[in-house]
Amino acid sequence: MGKSYAHPLIVLIALHNEKECSRFAVVAGRSLGKAVQRNRAKRLLREALRPLLPSIAPGWDVIFITRRPMDTATFQATQGALQTLLDRAKILKVPHVG
Numbered sequence: 001m002g003k004s005y006a007h008p009l010i011v012l013i014a015l016h017n018e019k020e021c022s023r024f025a026v027v028a029g030r031s032l033g034k035a036v037q038r039n040r041a042k043r044l045l046r047e048a049l050r051p052l053l054p055s056i057a058p059g060w061d062v063i064f065i066t067r068r069p070m071d072t073a074t075f076q077a078t079q080g081a082l083q084t085l086l087d088r089a090k091i092l093k094v095p096h097v098g
Contacts, residue, residue: 032071056093
């Protein structure tokens with residue numbers, strides 16, 4: 001079982017693997033709302049993650065679980081939450097300063 005890190009918008013669960021690449025999954029439960037809200041939250045999270053992919057170290061299995069406030073979150077708030085969680089999990093090649 002991996003280690004989890006929580007933020008008001010997202011929960012990150014990370015487990016080190018022995019592969020040369022990192023793998024990601026995005027999960028949105030029914031507590032977030034109907035399918036439209038869940039799909040919007042997952043799309044937003046994937047798009048916020050995309051620019052961070054080059055700075056992520058290889059060899060991780062990562063699951064992102066959305067939380068209730070995610071249904072009204074902005075792109076900037078989502079990207080900030082991802083940056084914070086990835087920093088705390090020590091998954092980034094170069095830690096973010098600021």
